[in-house]
Amino acid sequence: MNDESAFAGSEGAESRPAEFTLELPSDLRMIEAAVGYLVSRCRAFAFEGPRLDLNFRVGVTEAIANAVLYGNSSDPDKTVRVDVSLDDQRVVICVADEGEGFDPAGVPDPTAPGNLDSPGGRGLFLIRKLMDEIEYNDRGNAVRMVLVRTVPARRSGKGKR
Amino acid sequence: MNDESAFAGSEGAESRPAEFTLELPSDLRMIEAAVGYLVSRCRAFAFEGPRLDLNFRVGVTEAIANAVLYGNSSDPDKTVRVDVSLDDQRVVICVADEGEGFDPAGVPDPTAPGNLDSPGGRGLFLIRKLMDEIEYNDRGNAVRMVLVRTVPARRSGKGKR
Amino acid sequence: MSFHTSQENGVVVVDVDGQLIVGNRQELKQKVLDELEGGERKFLIDFANTGYIDSSGLGVLVSLSKKIREQGGELRLSNLNEDLRTLFELTKLDTLFSIADSREEALSSF
Amino acid sequence: MSFHTSQENGVVVVDVDGQLIVGNRQELKQKVLDELEGGERKFLIDFANTGYIDSSGLGVLVSLSKKIREQGGELRLSNLNEDLRTLFELTKLDTLFSIADSREEALSSF
Ligand SMILES: Nc1ncnc2c1ncn2[C@@H]1O[C@H](COP(=O)(O)OP(=O)(O)O)[C@@H](O)[C@H]1O
Numbered sequence: 001m002n003d004e005s006a007f008a009g010s011e012g013a014e015s016r017p018a019e020f021t022l023e024l025p026s027d028l029r030m031i032e033a034a035v036g037y038l039v040s041r042c043r044a045f046a047f048e049g050p051r052l053d054l055n056f057r058v059g060v061t062e063a064i065a066n067a068v069l070y071g072n073s074s075d076p077d078k079t080v081r082v083d084v085s086l087d088d089q090r091v092v093i094c095v096a097d098e099g100e101g102f103d104p105a106g107v108p109d110p111t112a113p114g115n116l117d118s119p120g121g122r123g124l125f126l127i128r129k130l131m132d133e134i135e136y137n138d139r140g141n142a143v144r145m146v147l148v149r150t151v152p153a154r155r156s157g158k159g160k161r
Numbered sequence: 162m163n164d165e166s167a168f169a170g171s172e173g174a175e176s177r178p179a180e181f182t183l184e185l186p187s188d189l190r191m192i193e194a195a196v197g198y199l200v201s202r203c204r205a206f207a208f209e210g211p212r213l214d215l216n217f218r219v220g221v222t223e224a225i226a227n228a229v230l231y232g233n234s235s236d237p238d239k240t241v242r243v244d245v246s247l248d249d250q251r252v253v254i255c256v257a258d259e260g261e262g263f264d265p266a267g268v269p270d271p272t273a274p275g276n277l278d279s280p281g282g283r284g285l286f287l288i289r290k291l292m293d294e295i296e297y298n299d300r301g302n303a304v305r306m307v308l309v310r311t312v313p314a315r316r317s318g319k320g321k322r
Numbered sequence: 323m324s325f326h327t328s329q330e331n332g333v334v335v336v337d338v339d340g341q342l343i344v345g346n347r348q349e350l351k352q353k354v355l356d357e358l359e360g361g362e363r364k365f366l367i368d369f370a371n372t373g374y375i376d377s378s379g380l381g382v383l384v385s386l387s388k389k390i391r392e393q394g395g396e397l398r399l400s401n402l403n404e405d406l407r408t409l410f411e412l413t414k415l416d417t418l419f420s421i422a423d424s425r426e427e428a429l430s431s432f
Numbered sequence: 433m434s435f436h437t438s439q440e441n442g443v444v445v446v447d448v449d450g451q452l453i454v455g456n457r458q459e460l461k462q463k464v465l466d467e468l469e470g471g472e473r474k475f476l477i478d479f480a481n482t483g484y485i486d487s488s489g490l491g492v493l494v495s496l497s498k499k500i501r502e503q504g505g506e507l508r509l510s511n512l513n514e515d516l517r518t519l520f521e522l523t524k525l526d527t528l529f530s531i532a533d534s535r536e537e538a539l540s541s542f
């Protein structure tokens with residue numbers, strides 16, 4: 001259903017961005033298939049390696065899971081919208097839910113000594129570590145993440161900091 | 162992510178149509194959640210009973226399953242788009258895949274004597290029986306189904322024929 | 323969907339909880355075929371707790387019924403609610419299956 | 433995801449096939465807790481066939497480790513590929529778990 005079929009193959013990806021969208025029910029069971037679709041589309045544009053398999057995959061999984069669980073509170077009447085735009089330099093992923101939003105600055109650091117053995121609280125932290133840019137809208141119900149496709153550093157998984 | 166929040170509750174549904182959309186990865190495992198979302202949205206607009214739980218649910222499940230299996234051949238690079246429009250009289254559901262299409266007139270009748278014990282071939286037949294109108298585009302990769310919300314006949318499950 | 327099987331008077335009874343649809347029908351099929359392989363011949367699938375069935379679910383029932391008959395066994399169905407019964411009538415599968423109103427009725431008629 | 437458990441020299445070994453993520457972590461948790469309930473105390477989770485883990489998957493490992501320690505038992509991990517290792521390092525969970533390169537190494541050190 002996407003319009004960028006003109007880009008099929010990696011050549012087109014050099015010139016203008018490929019775009020793809022999902023609009024998903026608020027159900028955790030669909031996350032694997034949704035992320036699988038996005039990864040596969042990215043791969044078709046010659047994006048690959050740990051930046052795709054680790055950074056993109058985990059970052060997007062976390063953002064969608066939070067949108068389903070906290071944003072939409074698994075409300076069967078709400079959807080999560082994912083918009084991805086990919087050019088030869090970077091991929092931009094927006095994940096939006098229909099929730100009230102939250103204050104991302106208020107989320108504690110899970111690597112602080114007292115938090116290390118907490119069962120939760122690592123999702124947003126991983127997004128911040130794995131993505132090159134992350135920004136919430138004012139309300140806090142939509143996140144925009146940017147991931148550079150290749151980094152000079154050798155260990156792509158830890159490409160920043 | 163849908164814009165018709167103005168309709169929340171059943172009152173608004175009387176005046177102009179509610180619209181909702183899903184864009185889904187080609188994965189059979191998400192069908193239950195997708196149909197659950199659509200049914201739940203319909204219910205919020207006071208559509209209920211066997212026409213929702215049987216006709217809508219089964220018809221939409223069949224159309225999405227065919228889009229995933231035959232239209233997109235479960236290709237992880239392809240999506241299925243579902244657009245639903247609901248007013249106080251009827252619901253219109255469009256299911257589109259990214260496949261080559263097919264000729265629906267060529268599908269045999271599964272209730273013909275020789276076909277009765279075939280394991281497959283009942284999906285399109287059920288859509289035709291359960292929906293009030295069904296129409297494919299010329300290519301055959303998008304189906305538009307119309308279901309009237311209430312029918313005069315008492316057995317809603319078999320509201321036509 | 324989840325389902326569980328039990329033995330009642332030499333009949334393998336399978337309860338289907340939730341939807342029996344294209345995404346999960348394989349599980350039911352495998353389970354019943356395993357029992358058939360293990361020597362069981364009498365089967366009852368009970369739909370008292372079933373939400374809905376799609377054409378793939380119907381297809382699995384048809385192919386199980388065939389396989390069981392080929393081994394000299396029998397498959398019966400029970401507790402179809404009105405919506406499920408409508409599906410069987412529309413597809414004329416009500417003529418292919420032996421459908422009982424209640425579990426007891428199905429069990430006593432084997 | 434699917435996983436299977438086996439016994440090797442008194443250690444319950446769990447192989448995780450596929451993703452360990454928010455949609456399926458409950459299964460792994462329940463399985464290990466059942467074994468713990470049943471009296472087992474030594475656990476090894478092997479990630480040789482694991483695709484990726486998300487924060488919920490990491491969280492399940494943390495809470496299992498805690499519960500096992502509370503019962504005087506021990507949980508070890510083995511065969512993390514480079515990507516998985518990166519996740520443990522980023523979250524500093526590599527300091528919380530005993531992580532072995534290979535299954536044999538993990539088993540021999542219990
Ligand atoms: N989309 C969202 N809408 C509302 N709240 C959110 C959203 N995303 C995250 N949060 C809040 O931030 C907290 C931290 O999230 P995260 O770091 O992913 O850890 P965890 O999911 O384990 O709680 C969540 O518990 C939740 O309160």
Ligand SMILES: Nc1ncnc2c1ncn2[C@@H]1O[C@H](COP(=O)(O)OP(=O)(O)O)[C@@H](O)[C@H]1O
Pocket residue numbers: 223227228231232233258260261262263268280281282283284285286301302377
């Ligand atoms: N969206 C579609 N794209 C291409 N072919 C389709 C599509 N939907 C249905 N078909 C074709 O129509 C046939 C009949 O479909 P159906 O009646 O649902 O039965 P079944 O799914 O059991 O084959 C399918 O086998 C397939 O060849």
